[in-house]
Amino acid sequence: MNLKRLCRDAVLTAVALTIFIVELQIPDLLPIPGVKLGLANIVTVTALFTLGPVDALAILLCRILLGSLFSGNMMALVYSLSGGLLSFLVMLLLKKILTAKQLWAASVFAAVAHNLGQILAAVAVTATPSLFIYLPILTVSGVVTGLFTGAAAQFAVKRLSGVLKN
Template identity: 40%
Template sequence: MKQKTAQMGMFLAAALICSYVETLIPINFGIPGIKLGLTNIVVLLMLYLVGAKEAFCVSMLRILLSGFMFGNAFSIVYSFAGGVLSFFVMLCAMRFLKLHVLSVSVLGGIFHNIGQMIFAAILVNNIHIMYYVPVLLVSGAVTGFLVGILANEIIPRIKRNINNS
């Protein structure tokens, strides 16, 4: 139990560091709301190496803590909306569809944005906000692809290190 708690703490710390690094990277294409999604690397690592329950817990804690540290109440709620939807889509894609980590990551990026846009449309009570979805779908696919490449490189290395110890 202590080892599992320590492991989750390390993954949470890594996710928070990724959140912080993301705040330092200026992405300004004139399109608000686009982020790299670096923290999704940690979620993917946990899904593939540790387990779904642990990955979900760390993901939700990361959203809450990074929102307090680097965001505000709205960013926390929007992140929860996107994070929960994308997590369950990634979990289903991994477990039931047996998709490659790259595809799982792309779906995560896309559905994170879809979750946030659905929440935004409900919050502002205006369906026209959904005109922004195509832009966010492209950005989610691109960033999900990049994150997937990184996760695809990291996962086998961690597995080798675990097996060698």
């Protein structure tokens, strides 16, 4: 049973990592740090809604750590980590009050929270409060990309929950 769980989580981590690395090849949409599709979050959302918080968190952390390592951007780790954890927390809370059909909304709030977490980390690390000027545009970006990844995740949950759960 444990071995199965390990394999399943590992496969999902690999999927997330692949998406993450592929997305890196897409040129930046806007020259603003933090504006990106965040496709790898489809996996996090899917995992959270089918497997539960423990597995989802493990997959998320492994993906962030290995993603930073593989992309050679270890300096971005602190931003990814604070964004990832804040968005995970928001999703966890929303999961309690939202139904499976409203999963897309959880993803929107999670994406916005992700960007907020990144800005908070950036402001703390660079000691530059004026970076908050990026908050509105990153919120817009979070809503849009969150909708997209949310819809994809909702689709994945519908189709895969049977496969993943057993």
